[in-house]
Structure formats: C-alpha cells, structure tokens
Amino acid sequence: MQDKTTLAKKQSGRSDRSQAVSADLIAVIIAVTNGEPRVLTIGQTNALPSGPFELDHRSLQSGLRAWVERHTSHPLGYVEQLYTFADRDRIDDEHVQRVISISYLGLTREEQTERSPTHGWRGWYDYFPWEDHRAGVPSILLDILTPRLQAWADEADEPDMRHDRRQRVAIAFGFDDRDWNEELVLQRYELLYEAALVAEAKRNWHTGGVPPVPGRLMIADHRRILATGIARLRTKIKYRPVVFELMPPTFTLLQLQRTVEALAGRLVHKPNFRRLIEEQNLVEETGETMSDTGGRPAKRFRFRQTVLAERTVAGTKLPLSRG
Amino acid sequence: MQDKTTLAKKQSGRSDRSQAVSADLIAVIIAVTNGEPRVLTIGQTNALPSGPFELDHRSLQSGLRAWVERHTSHPLGYVEQLYTFADRDRIDDEHVQRVISISYLGLTREEQTERSPTHGWRGWYDYFPWEDHRAGVPSILLDILTPRLQAWADEADEPDMRHDRRQRVAIAFGFDDRDWNEELVLQRYELLYEAALVAEAKRNWHTGGVPPVPGRLMIADHRRILATGIARLRTKIKYRPVVFELMPPTFTLLQLQRTVEALAGRLVHKPNFRRLIEEQNLVEETGETMSDTGGRPAKRFRFRQTVLAERTVAGTKLPLSRG
DNA sequence: GCCTATTATTCTCCAAATGAGTATAATAGG
DNA sequence: CCTATTATACTCATTTGGAGAATAATAGGC
Incomplete structure (x- = not known):
C-alpha cells in the first residue's frame, strides 16, 4: 500500500520549497438586524476577523468556532467552509512565507451588542451597494456602474474580446432584457475588479484612470471573500x-x-x-x-x-x- | 488601516505554534467511459493522486492543473475546489507537522489510456457499490447495509440516540417510504463510518466487531474525499x-x-x-x-x-x- | 362609535414545468 | 417481409409557481 507521504517525496524534487506555508482562518460572520444583513468586522470596519490556525484544535471548523466565540462572545449557530485561497499576489508586502487562507461562513444573531472597540457590525450593502434591489434597481447601478462597464467592454481592442466582455457584463448584471440574478455576487465583484472599477484593483485609477465605483473598501482580498460568502448564503437559503x-x-x-x-x-x-x-x-x-x-x-x-x-x-x- | 498580519500577531500569544504546516493538494479526477464513471487513482488503485503544493504556482487552482497534467497527460477541462481538511487525526503515523489537504474536483475524458504503471482509472462504484441504483436498489444495500444500519441504530443505549440514529439512517438511505436522494453520498459514507461499517473506521471489526461492508478501501481519508467529490458532481450537473x-x-x-x-x-x-x-x-x-x-x-x-x-x-x- | 389606513391572512386563477405513457420512424438481421 | 431494437415525436394529467383579489383584524383620527 503506497503511502501519500512517500508519493509526495517521490514526485517533488524540491519538496523543501513546499514547507514554508502558514494557515490563516478568515471568517464571514453574518447576522440580520432590523431587516438589514450585517457582517462582523474588525479595525475600521474594513477587515474581516481573521487569525492564525492553531495546532491544538481538532479541526479547522472547531478552530474557527472557538476563535470567533472567544473574541466576540457570539455563539456561532451555523458554520460552513467557503473557500481556500493561496494566490501568490494576495499579500501586499513581499512576504517570503506563503499564506493559505481558509475562509468560513458563519451565521449568528447580533444580540448582546457590547460596544467592543475591536469588533463591529456593518451592513453588507455598504460594501456592495449595487447588490440591494429591494427598492428596485439601485441608482448606483443604473447611473454609475452601467455606463462604466459598457465603456470598459467597448474599450477592448479585439472584437472577440469586446463581445466576450459585453456578454459577461450582460449576464452578470442583467443587461439586455436579462433577469437580475442575485446569486452572481462574486462574478459581479470580479468583473468590477477586472475592469479596475473597485479600489482594490489599484491598477490605474490614481494615475489617470477612472475613480472607483461607490462601495466601502476592505483590506487585501477581504471584500472578495465577503462576496463569496454572500453568494453562498443567497444560494443556500433557497434549498436548505x-x-x-x-x-x-x-x-x-x-x-x-x-x-x-x-x-x-x-x-x-x-x-x-x-x-x-x-x-x-x-x-x-x-x-x-x-x-x-x-x-x-x-x-x-x-x-x-x-x-x-x-x-x-x-x-x-x-x-x-x-x- | 489595520493590517491582517498585525492583527494575527496581536491576537495569538503563541503564533510560533501556527507556523508548522504544510499544504497538500488532493485531486478527484473524474471521467465517464462506456457509461461508467471512473476516478483517476494511483498505487494499487487505493489512493487519489496527491502532491505537495509548490510555491511557484500562481494559485492553488493552477498548481493543481499543472500537477495533474504533468503527471497524467490528461488536460483538465473543469476544476473546482472541494474542501480543505486539517483534522489532527488525519495522518496515521505521529507526524509532528500538520498537513492541510486542499481537495479539488476535476472533470476530463479518459482518452489516451497509455497504461501508466503509476496511474489508473477505476469505476467509482467499486468504492461505493451502494450508490448505483441504475438497475434498481442494489442488493448490497437491501441485504447487507440495511440490516446492519438498523442494528447499529438499535444498539444505542439511550432512547433519544436510538431515535436520532434511526432518523438519520432513514433520511440518508431512503428507508420508511422516503425517496432515495442520490446527492447524500457523503452523509451515507459518514454514517457507515460512524457505525464502523467501513474498514477505514478500524475501531472494532477486527476485535470482535462486525466486518466491513462491501466496497473498495482507500488510504487515509481518500474515500471520504471521493464521496465529497461525487456528491458535489451529482448536485452540480442539475443546475450547471x-x-x-x-x-x-x-x-x-x-x-x-x-x-x-x-x-x-x-x-x-x-x-x-x-x-x-x-x-x-x-x-x-x-x-x-x-x-x-x-x-x-x-x-x-x-x-x-x-x-x-x-x-x-x-x-x-x-x-x-x-x- | 364610525371611517380610514395598515397589516395579516386566505383564496382563486392561470401559465409554466414536470412526470409518465403512447405512437410513429428508421434501421439491422433473419 | 417480418421482427427486434432504438430513435424521435406527441399527448395528457398533475404539480408547481407567479400574480392578483378578497376578507379579517387591529390602531388612530374624528
């Protein structure tokens, strides 16, 4: 019986390079208060709670649960793994060590709001104002996003790429008599990122490019992780x-x-x-x-x-x- | 703006303990040949392909894609992350270092079968014979699994636990006029594990307990990961x-x-x-x-x-x- | 006390989607 | 030419899903 460890050694001539990783947990903790979905944040409400994965936990899930409950006194009702990221360009500064971020979605209630200086709740539509269609299509989407996305699609040089961009934008944002699909939160955020319309994509907007679209910023890729969590939750409530x-x-x-x-x-x-x-x-x-x-x-x-x-x-x- | 790194340092008094991890990729590669779903395996067809995550890849996904294509000459059509495991009791021997396993589902076609000595394809129902209902309810389920699961549920001491076990078994395996739900692959495997009816749960079957139920064994938790992949795929084909x-x-x-x-x-x-x-x-x-x-x-x-x-x-x- | 605004609750209707069966078409082989 | 076999096209009943109408129960103004 061939062991996995043996295999790994055999197949990688430079297994030494694969050792230097550390693992972080990042939590998307959601509550709904007074009809508004809110997310637990830290810092200037611009970061998701995160921390190192500690070895003495039985599993990732229990590690996250313990960590969140210790730091927030919020019992976590439901926990589900979201996604694991390890893209090299994730961290801004030139870390030698690679960080693997394992993100989780947690559901709870915002009860004992004990005014913690380090933690706070914030409406998730502050980060994604174009996602709230309860009062009709938001004006931000109509007046700001739509023209800029069109412009981005049209500015492509090759006709194929123009067509591709137009189609992806239309599907994600429901243009051209298509329906709005509320589950495509992540696709929409990633399109905005690709089009350099969110501040996280600091490619060109401070050097002559267009300024970012409205919506509160988060550090690193936390807003993308939040988008992943919202998308997952919007999908999940429909069948569970x-x-x-x-x-x-x-x-x-x-x-x-x-x-x-x-x-x-x-x-x-x-x-x-x-x-x-x-x-x-x-x-x-x-x-x-x-x-x-x-x-x-x-x-x-x-x-x-x-x-x-x-x-x-x-x-x-x-x-x-x-x- | 508060950095994630700062936060991690502040919140963990023992951050040194959280460094010693290494990351592995585990792949569930699926093809369908002659109407049979098959999975890519290594060794004595009792392990999923896996290997260390190498730092020079842009992302986990590209790392996996490169790794699989290098070792199998199978282009991977579709890749999706499955789950990240890091349970402490995952590895058999007493490793000091903790391993984080990031599993992926990949879809491809089994074309150029060039008889590799290290890689092979095997029908996934060899590992889960109770999951194939194309020719009606399989006899393995009727004759072997059903009585053993009933016995396991009944052997619980407390009435509450008996009821709980009966209900979970009934839901997962479709007893008591319930319908068979083909998506519950993982729940079924985990119930069999909990009932010590699969060989991976080597709790008691060699010391007087019941022998394991039919179905090919895999090393470590690879069969659980395969079950996760099958469940995900069975869900996914319905809406994508x-x-x-x-x-x-x-x-x-x-x-x-x-x-x-x-x-x-x-x-x-x-x-x-x-x-x-x-x-x-x-x-x-x-x-x-x-x-x-x-x-x-x-x-x-x-x-x-x-x-x-x-x-x-x-x-x-x-x-x-x-x- | 009566009228009105407001929310709760129950029904009805119609169109679309779904599940299951039947009928017809086109080939190969004896 | 008949039969077995698979492909393809229709039909029908039932269930779901979306949208609106009708009725019930309260508070508040007058």
Whole structure:
C-alpha cells in the first residue's frame, strides 16, 4: 500500500520549497438586524476577523468556532467552509512565507451588542451597494456602474474580446432584457475588479484612470471573500433551512420574509412566501400574537424541532428561483 | 488601516505554534467511459493522486492543473475546489507537522489510456457499490447495509440516540417510504463510518466487531474525499452544464443520457430528458448520424458554443429533482 | 362609535414545468 | 417481409409557481 507521504517525496524534487506555508482562518460572520444583513468586522470596519490556525484544535471548523466565540462572545449557530485561497499576489508586502487562507461562513444573531472597540457590525450593502434591489434597481447601478462597464467592454481592442466582455457584463448584471440574478455576487465583484472599477484593483485609477465605483473598501482580498460568502448564503437559503440561525426564537411571518428579502436583496410575493413556508411545515404557531406595527396583529411562530433535527439534509423552498 | 498580519500577531500569544504546516493538494479526477464513471487513482488503485503544493504556482487552482497534467497527460477541462481538511487525526503515523489537504474536483475524458504503471482509472462504484441504483436498489444495500444500519441504530443505549440514529439512517438511505436522494453520498459514507461499517473506521471489526461492508478501501481519508467529490458532481450537473467536460466532441442524445445516469446513479425518463436538453438549446445537430447499436440511427450532436461561453453562469435542467 | 389606513391572512386563477405513457420512424438481421 | 431494437415525436394529467383579489383584524383620527 503506497503511502501519500512517500508519493509526495517521490514526485517533488524540491519538496523543501513546499514547507514554508502558514494557515490563516478568515471568517464571514453574518447576522440580520432590523431587516438589514450585517457582517462582523474588525479595525475600521474594513477587515474581516481573521487569525492564525492553531495546532491544538481538532479541526479547522472547531478552530474557527472557538476563535470567533472567544473574541466576540457570539455563539456561532451555523458554520460552513467557503473557500481556500493561496494566490501568490494576495499579500501586499513581499512576504517570503506563503499564506493559505481558509475562509468560513458563519451565521449568528447580533444580540448582546457590547460596544467592543475591536469588533463591529456593518451592513453588507455598504460594501456592495449595487447588490440591494429591494427598492428596485439601485441608482448606483443604473447611473454609475452601467455606463462604466459598457465603456470598459467597448474599450477592448479585439472584437472577440469586446463581445466576450459585453456578454459577461450582460449576464452578470442583467443587461439586455436579462433577469437580475442575485446569486452572481462574486462574478459581479470580479468583473468590477477586472475592469479596475473597485479600489482594490489599484491598477490605474490614481494615475489617470477612472475613480472607483461607490462601495466601502476592505483590506487585501477581504471584500472578495465577503462576496463569496454572500453568494453562498443567497444560494443556500433557497434549498436548505439556514435562515433559522439568523432569527430570534419566535417571529412573525413578515419578519421571516424581511430577513429572506434582506439576504436575497430582492422582494418576494407575500402570499406565495407564506404558502411555501406553511406547506413545508417549517414553522408552528406559538399561540401568541404581536401588534407592534399598526395593523392586524400577526401570529408568532417558531421553527419546528423536527426541522432542526433534519437540518443538514432537509430542503426548503422559497419564492426565489434559480437563474 | 489595520493590517491582517498585525492583527494575527496581536491576537495569538503563541503564533510560533501556527507556523508548522504544510499544504497538500488532493485531486478527484473524474471521467465517464462506456457509461461508467471512473476516478483517476494511483498505487494499487487505493489512493487519489496527491502532491505537495509548490510555491511557484500562481494559485492553488493552477498548481493543481499543472500537477495533474504533468503527471497524467490528461488536460483538465473543469476544476473546482472541494474542501480543505486539517483534522489532527488525519495522518496515521505521529507526524509532528500538520498537513492541510486542499481537495479539488476535476472533470476530463479518459482518452489516451497509455497504461501508466503509476496511474489508473477505476469505476467509482467499486468504492461505493451502494450508490448505483441504475438497475434498481442494489442488493448490497437491501441485504447487507440495511440490516446492519438498523442494528447499529438499535444498539444505542439511550432512547433519544436510538431515535436520532434511526432518523438519520432513514433520511440518508431512503428507508420508511422516503425517496432515495442520490446527492447524500457523503452523509451515507459518514454514517457507515460512524457505525464502523467501513474498514477505514478500524475501531472494532477486527476485535470482535462486525466486518466491513462491501466496497473498495482507500488510504487515509481518500474515500471520504471521493464521496465529497461525487456528491458535489451529482448536485452540480442539475443546475450547471458540466457534463460537457465529460463528453467526446460529438455524441448522441442517448450517450449523453447514459453519462448523466452514470453520474446520478439512477435512470431518467428518456423523452423528458430529450425535451429538457433540446428546449434549453444546449446542443445542436452535427448533421451526421450513428448506427452502431442496432436500431434506428441516432443523430449526432455537439454542445453549442454560446453555452460554453456562458458556462460559468448558465443553468441546466435535468429530469432529476432536488431532494 | 364610525371611517380610514395598515397589516395579516386566505383564496382563486392561470401559465409554466414536470412526470409518465403512447405512437410513429428508421434501421439491422433473419 | 417480418421482427427486434432504438430513435424521435406527441399527448395528457398533475404539480408547481407567479400574480392578483378578497376578507379579517387591529390602531388612530374624528
């Protein structure tokens, strides 16, 4: 039986060079508060929480969970691995040592806001203002992004490349009578990066190029990682009951709907939303009602225990279709 | 602006311990030949190809691509990251250094089979015989797995745990009038591991416990990684046109259907399959026909260029529904 | 107390998608 | 020329999904 270690030695004549790596964990921690999706940040709210992966943890997942809970006193409900990055040009300064960054998505609730000086929550649409379509197509997208992306596509020299750019932009941003697909968060960010329209791509905008598009900046590639997390979450809520982790113990159906809409960045049809939620037996009435919002009082619901048990495999449907 | 490096130093009092890691790439390379899904292996076909991540690659993805193409002369069509593992008990012997394994899924075609002594292809159902439902529920599942899983669930002491085990087994394997969900490959493998029914879980079967269930063994956690890859692929073919990468340049619709069925491990309704493929404009006729199989000759098709262009975001539908 | 605005909740309707079966076409081989 | 076999084209019933209408229950102004 051939061992993996043996193989590695045999196949790499310069295995010494492959040793010098260190591993970092980067966390995208999401909560939804007052109908706004928010992300846990550090520093001047321009960095995602991250830290070294320590050897005494059983696994990456438990390492992340322990690390986040230690530093934020936020229990993490749901954790899922996002992506592992190791691109050479990731770190700005000339590090000899290569860093492997393993990113995770975590869901929680923003409860005991104890005003930490090192950690804070910030609405994720501050970083991606073009992603919020709940009040219609945002003007930033119409007035600023669209013309600049068109210009970028048109400035390509070769006709093939022009066509390719136009097509990719149209698909990602829903131009030419295409529908807006809220799942393409990462593709959109990467197109903006490629077009040098975000400040992270500091290729040319301070030397005569166009200035960056609105949207809060993050260090290194953290905004790309956040985009990855948002995209994953927007995909996931459509077929797995993860909204749970973001809700308080009891809630009204409208609150649940607002949470889903906040994540998806688009509105859903209320009666259809109710129909889907109820026919899947995801929730049960608590018996209480709530009459805050000036109208007929709403019934309070909680998630059913069985759903929590089947959580890992149970399906959910929402009135949001796949692109 | 606070740098990530600074943060890491500040937050870890023992950052020296977090340095000693090395990174490995592990590849799940899939091809479909004669209607059978196959995986590229090394050694006695009991290990997935793997090797050290080398610093001179631009990114993990390009590192893997270069590595696989160098060692197999198989161009990799489609590559996607699977998962990053770093559990402490992953390596058998007492390594001081921790290994981070980054696994990838790659799709290709098994063409120039040049009988390499170090690499070989093997049908993936050799490793997971209970996953092939194309000819109905396999007898291995009915006669061997079912009673053993039931026994394992019943042997739990506490009633709560018994109920929990029964439920998880029922969901994963489709007992109690539930449907078989072909996507739950990983959940099934992990349940068998937990129940010590696969040889990798060498807890008790050689010391009085039950012998392992049929299915070819792999070293370390390679079979789990393969299960992860199969699950991902079975999910992916339902909404993204990745079957392309596994097909020859031209093919008949039945060949395409057989490939999908091979991956999904279940049969699909032929007229409906054709309807979906054609109404999505995924393919176009070449004009030629093929009359090998003793019947009316079948038209040859190829994939349309536009689809290849939109590949990253385009959707596909198949007559396989989500669980 | 009555009217109005507001939200909650329930139904209805129609179009599209899906699952499953049937009918017809074109070849090879005896 | 008949039969077996596969390809291809239709049909039909059922389920889903999107969108709007109708009704119920509260608060607040008058």
